[in-house]
Every structure is written in structure tokens, then in C-alpha cells.
Amino acid sequence: MSGTDNELKRPSEQQRLDSWKEIGAYFGRDERTVKRWERERGLPVHRVPGSGRGRVYAYTNELADWLTAAGSEASATGEEAPAQPVAEEFAAKPPASNGNGTSTEAQSDSTWDPGPRPASSVTLTPAIPFPLSADSSARVAEVAHRLALVQKTSRPEAVAEPQKDPGVPPASEAAPQRPSIRGQVVVACIVAVIVCVGVVWRAHEHQQAAVHAQLAAQAAAAQQSSAANAQAENLYLQGKFFWQQRTPDSLTKAVDLFTQAIVHDPQYAPAYAGLAECYELLREFSNMADSEAFPRALSAAQQAVQLNPNLAQGHAALAFALFYWNWDTKRAMDEFATALRLDPNAAQTHHWYATSLMSLGDGKNALLQIDEARRLDPGSRAILADKGWILGEMGDYAEARSVLEPVVQAAPEFFSGHNYLAWVAFRQGDGPTFAREYRTSGVLIHDASREDIARTVEAAYRPGASPAENVVAMQKALDERTRTFYKQGKGEPTAMAEVLLRQGDVDGAFRRLDDGFARRDSGIRYLLMNPEWKPYQKDPRFVAVQRKLGVE
Numbered sequence: 001m002s003g004t005d006n007e008l009k010r011p012s013e014q015q016r017l018d019s020w021k022e023i024g025a026y027f028g029r030d031e032r033t034v035k036r037w038e039r040e041r042g043l044p045v046h047r048v049p050g051s052g053r054g055r056v057y058a059y060t061n062e063l064a065d066w067l068t069a070a071g072s073e074a075s076a077t078g079e080e081a082p083a084q085p086v087a088e089e090f091a092a093k094p095p096a097s098n099g100n101g102t103s104t105e106a107q108s109d110s111t112w113d114p115g116p117r118p119a120s121s122v123t124l125t126p127a128i129p130f131p132l133s134a135d136s137s138a139r140v141a142e143v144a145h146r147l148a149l150v151q152k153t154s155r156p157e158a159v160a161e162p163q164k165d166p167g168v169p170p171a172s173e174a175a176p177q178r179p180s181i182r183g184q185v186v187v188a189c190i191v192a193v194i195v196c197v198g199v200v201w202r203a204h205e206h207q208q209a210a211v212h213a214q215l216a217a218q219a220a221a222a223q224q225s226s227a228a229n230a231q232a233e234n235l236y237l238q239g240k241f242f243w244q245q246r247t248p249d250s251l252t253k254a255v256d257l258f259t260q261a262i263v264h265d266p267q268y269a270p271a272y273a274g275l276a277e278c279y280e281l282l283r284e285f286s287n288m289a290d291s292e293a294f295p296r297a298l299s300a301a302q303q304a305v306q307l308n309p310n311l312a313q314g315h316a317a318l319a320f321a322l323f324y325w326n327w328d329t330k331r332a333m334d335e336f337a338t339a340l341r342l343d344p345n346a347a348q349t350h351h352w353y354a355t356s357l358m359s360l361g362d363g364k365n366a367l368l369q370i371d372e373a374r375r376l377d378p379g380s381r382a383i384l385a386d387k388g389w390i391l392g393e394m395g396d397y398a399e400a401r402s403v404l405e406p407v408v409q410a411a412p413e414f415f416s417g418h419n420y421l422a423w424v425a426f427r428q429g430d431g432p433t434f435a436r437e438y439r440t441s442g443v444l445i446h447d448a449s450r451e452d453i454a455r456t457v458e459a460a461y462r463p464g465a466s467p468a469e470n471v472v473a474m475q476k477a478l479d480e481r482t483r484t485f486y487k488q489g490k491g492e493p494t495a496m497a498e499v500l501l502r503q504g505d506v507d508g509a510f511r512r513l514d515d516g517f518a519r520r521d522s523g524i525r526y527l528l529m530n531p532e533w534k535p536y537q538k539d540p541r542f543v544a545v546q547r548k549l550g551v552e
Helices: 003-008 020-027 031-040 060-077 134-154 180-245 248-264 269-285 290-307 312-324 329-342 347-359 363-376 381-393 397-410 415-427 431-444 449-460 467-487 493-502 506-518 522-529 531-536 540-548
Strands: 056-059
Touching (some): 020 031, 020 056, 020 060, 056 060, 180 248, 269 290, 269 312, 269 415, 290 312, 312 329, 312 347, 312 522, 347 522, 363 381, 381 397, 381 415, 415 431, 415 467, 431 449, 431 467, 449 467, 467 493, 493 506, 506 522, 506 540, 522 540, 531 540
């Protein structure tokens, strides 16, 4: 087997250099120098068989062995030894110009020796004033090792002028000596770059750690918030179920559930809206006074809108409180419009908007809105009952009764059906039906005064009289009862104002309305739909009433 074959089968861990350029780069020299070394000093270079002298290759271990032998021989003879090889990226390169205007390309065949170094030479591995990661420390150690090689190979054994190599070109072509300070500056710059990179890298690591910690904290908070939201939503949905029943007990239960939802998640806006809706109905379906219910409803609705301005339910609840408690018609209508814009398919918003329009005396549009609410939620007994109420207030008693009687039969525990049917029957002169339904409504909301009113109407009813005669008789009996109770400090001013109006005391009726405004009587809100006040709508005193209600 030939020597070439043996050399081609070197172990895989040896590095093979496949051109004069790579061999020169290994020593930090140009191609002319290593070619001269191969020709004059026996540099171990191999040639590809059949390629003449053009294709060459070399093994780094053989070059290292040659370099060691060349160094020993140079020490014995006093000749200059070739420099130790360094990695190409850390090799000390001569500058493009030697400072005298002469291009270094013409001197590329010469060796750059930075010259002897003084004892105060810069340290190649300075202390780095910050902790480095394992990867960063390894990089710094590797670079420091390579720089040590540079320092070692560039430091001559003696300050004396080196002997001339016979193979070196004439002195005019030789590279001039470089001052030692230049080599030190190069090394110092490289170390400074390493230190700066380390600082930046360490800062990046700290920043990444801080970001990861922040993201982890946010993820944990989001997980907790998600769990809280899920629990709050579950409590809210349970509350809505009980709210839909519209009984004193179910509304009280709904208040408790909505409150628990808020405790689990104080930022959950629907729970505040649900709480507002509960208080807005408790004043109607229980003995809770308006003065207690409405301020709580208003506060909860405002909180819901503040937490989520896009929550239609919150705007609808706020509109209800503004309309029936603040008597701020314009703002209430604006809030209803906002709620419908945010959710045009919210049956409850159409429902409450319809009843508000009826309170303003706009029966036509009220009927349109209640029909839309019924279309969106056909199973709601509250919507159906309020449609019967609107029809009754518009004077269509027969149609109203045909709507309300099925509600009462299907939901005997539902207060509104009995209450509305009672007053429709009263206007038809049907005393017995009024007494039965009104008495039942009192039992459902625990209001004993309704039993007394039912007995008053029963006593005034005459079976043989016409419906119109019975209406007059029953109304007269109720008016007397209202007057008596009002003298005792009981009853509402608006109810007394209507009694005085029927008896012809218009001035007294308007004075009672003033009392109603002062005492925040809830009956004030229904004046505009009462046909008994229609003849006085142009009276300056009634115009003032409309202005107080926000109606021009």
C-alpha cells in the first residue's frame, strides 16, 4: 500500500486542509509563504494523484508535528521558527497600510512580528465584573486561550534583531517591524468586545427571565380570573332563573345569587346589571319601598355600565331607574336606544322600553315594542301580561282580557297577571272578578291592604246594575276610602289628586301633584297616560308637570 493511501486514511478526528489558501490560513500566512516552506523547509503537503502540482491537501496534525520539529531546529541553529497556528478569526492581521503609504499586499509574503512586549503588557484574561452563564463562560475561556497563543507566538525570545532567512525576499520587500503597543491594543480591543458581549448577553438573560416571570404571573392570574369568572357566571345564570319567576321569594333569592357572583368576581358586569333588575322588580312584586329599591338599582346599574360600556343589559337597567325614579325621560330614552343598538335582539329591553312608552301615553309604539319583545321571547309570561296591561290602558278591554286570562290560568302564582286582570275587570264593571283577582294579587305579594280594597269594591257592586253604573259605584266607593286614608296620613298624593279631579277640585288636584313631586310618589310617572288628565294638558300647571318629567 502506498504512502499516499495511508495518508488518505487518516483518523476522522484529524482535520484536512484542501488548498494552499486553507494551509496558509492555518499558519496565519499567505499562499506564497507556505509554498516556500513546502519547497525549502519540507512542509508536509500532499498532492492529489493525477492532478500534477495543482491540487494539494494537508493534515493539521502533520502540520503541527512539522511546526514542533521546525521550532526545535530553529532553536538549535538560531533561525526563525514559523509562528504557531491560530484560528483564522482570531489571527492578528496586518493593517491595510503600513503607515507609509505602502500596501501590505506587496508584503504578504513576510511575517508580522509585533515585536517584544514590556513587562507591563496587557492581561489577556481580565476579571469580568459580572456572573456569566455556562455558555458565556465557555466562550470567554476559549477566546482567552486563543489570545494567549497569539501573545506567545508574537513575543520573540530576545530583543535582538532576528537573523535573515535566505529565502526571504530583499529588505525592500520585507515587512517592517510593528510597535508592540499595536499588538496590545488589538488584544485589548478583542477582550473589550468579549466583555461587552458578555454584559449585553447577561442583561438579555436577566430581561428574558423577568419577562418569563411576568408572563407566568399573568398566566396564573388569568387562570384564577378564569375560574372566578366561571363561578361568577354560574351564580349569575342561577340568579337570572329565579329573577324570571318574579315572586318575592324568587327575587330575594336572585339578589343573593347576584351578590355572590360579585363577591367571586367584582369586575363581572352582568351580575351588577342583574342586581339592578332585581331591585327594580322588588318594588313591584314585594313590599319594598321605591325609596329603598330604586337607589340600589341605580347604583348597581351605573356600576355595570362603568365596568362594561358595551353591556346592553346594563344600559337597559339604568334606563329603567332613570325613567321611573329620576324622572329623567330624555336620558332614559337615550339609554334604551343605546341598549337596543348594542343588542337589537334583547327581548327584555324591548319589553321595558314598551312599558316606558305606555307610561308616556304613546300606546301605539308601546304595542309595537311589546310585540317585538314577545316575538323574541314568546315563552315569557311577563311580556304577555304587560301586553294585556298596554291593551287595557289603551281602552281595548276585551282584547286585554283575552290576553290576561290565559296568563292567570297558566301561572296562578304570577302577580302581574292577577293585578292587571283585576283592573281590566274593574273598568268593565265586573266587580266580582276584580275582587277575586285583586285579593289573590295581595296574597302573592303579602300586601294585606289589597284585601280591604277588594271588600270595598264587593260592597259597592250591584249585580243587577249595568257595567257602566257599577263602574261609577265602585269608583265612588274607592274614592271615599282613598280620602279617608289620606286624612289619616296614608295613601299617595297622586291617588288623592285623581279623586279631587273627579270631584271637580282642579286646584286641589294640582296641589296634591306638587305634594307628589315632593314625596317622590311613583304615581307621578303615570300621569301622562291617565285619560282623566288629558283635558288639562295645556294648563300651565300641567305643562310644568311635564317639564319636571323631562317631557316637552
